[in-house]
Amino acid sequence: MKAKTIVGWTEKTFDKKLNAFLSNTSLEIIDVKFSSPIFFYSALILYK
Incomplete structure (x- = not known):
């Protein structure tokens, strides 16, 4: 399993x-x- 973090303002x-x-x-x-x-959007995606 791996993780990817995505952030956008x-x-x-x-x-x-x-x-x-x-x-x-x-x-x-x-x-x-x-x-x-308050100031940004983020997501943590768990995937294979």
Whole structure:
């Protein structure tokens, strides 16, 4: 199992980064944890 952290300062940049990573069809996504503190968006993706 591996982990990938994605961070974006705006919703638009965060969505682009997240969608780009998730578009890799060779990955088996296990879980996605999302967080939105005050100034940025972040996600932790667990995958195989």
